[in-house]
Amino acid sequence: MRTSIVRDLRSLLVVFTTSLCLVVFLVNIGLTQPTQNSANQGITFNDAHFHLTNYIQKGIRIEDFLKLMGDKVDRVAVFGIPLHQKWDYFVDGNRSPDYYLLSDTELYYYSLVDAMIAQEYLRLTPDKQKHFDPMITGFNPTDMYATAHILRVLRLFPGVFTGIGEFTIHKEFVSDKVGGHTASLTNPSLDRVFSMAGEIGLVTLIHCDIDTVRPTPGDRPAYFDKLKQLFKRHPETSIIWAHTGLGRIVAPRSNHLDLLEEILDDPEMNNVVFDISWDEVAKWVVKSPETAQSWARLINGYPNRFLFGTDAVAPKDSVSYLKTYQDYKPLWNLLDKDALFKVTVGNYRRVFDEAAAKVRVWEKAKLQESEARLDLPNADLIPKTVLLPQYQSS
Secondary structure: OHHHHHHHHHHHHHHHHHHHHHHHHHHHHHHHOOOHHHHOOOOOEEEEEEEOEOOOOOEOOHHHHHHHHOOOEEEEEEEOOOEEEOOOHHHHOOOOOOOHHHOOOOEEEOOOHHHHHHHHHHOOOHHHHOOEEEEEOOOOOOOOOHHHHHHHHHHHOOOOOOEEEEEEOOOOOOHHHEOOOOOOOOOHHHHHHHHHHHHHOOEEEEEOOOOOOOOOOOOOOOOHHHHHHHHHHOOOOOEEEEHHHOOOOOOOOOOHHHHHHHHHOOHHHOOEEEEOOOHHHHHHHOOOHHHHHHHHHHHHHOHHHEEOOOOEEOOOOHHHHOHHHHHOHHHHOOOOHHHHHHHHHHHHHHHHHHHHHHHHHHHHHHHHHHHHHOOOHHHHOOOHHHOOHHHHOO
């Protein structure tokens, strides 16, 4: 009898000990494995669209910007402004304009901006550098030598840049002010840039309004179909379409979300994602409870295809930097948990981590080779789809 009791007690002790060990193991797994919640505790968002400098290339030092980020912002795609506002004394006198809406004088491309961004980044310690993904933006997209500029920047600053952009093709109030030839979605130089970005792995952030300021009633948006054609010509390029084509005045048509779904549902454009940066875009999205609901339904349906960005330009304080995020609060409240995480944090990591890895591999394998040619085979080709019929035979 006593032996049986002892045996039963031993069995119970074994079961208890095993269960306890299992509980401890599971607890340790929960504590040590980076779950979505634990790995992102305290992080509010990653910023896919941030300008360190303004339209006269002045701005905030990147060390000071880190303080504005605090512990709420983990990573930022950082770049300058590719255009510089001219100060023409005969137009503006002693009033020095620092924004494109403050003068009638022209804007011109400012290539030094990429070196400025690189130097700011390289001043940081490696532990601080991990918070930034610098982008090349100081090239003229109408120039067939734009690819040469991008390659020279990669050569001068290896290991620094993750992508190109934000660069502009059609933008309200800006396009008409840029000196020289007007940027176009059908210019072969743009295809060279996209082709080379795909070859290297550079994520490409393009600003192109979906429509003109005064759209033609009943017509398709002026630039939408040509933009889709551009995207389809470059399926190997990781593309971010800034603002979904909206602007300060360029408003969403009643079928704007249906147009976005044309891209989202087309397997030939799986490489395209949208950023919803800029407070001027947020005003359209959260204009009413109905518009916010419509956008939320779209994003919840395609949670992998949207990125948040501030589009802040050289902010002076955290309030101005965080304004766009705060403006989107009605939208955040309508997104499901998975979609909210992906739009504000996860999609950034996926897009920019993949790009950074590809660019570093390319730099090690082909940068020296490209230094000699300052070009790439794919970028030499001018796609016939962008040439006028009378030139295609040649």
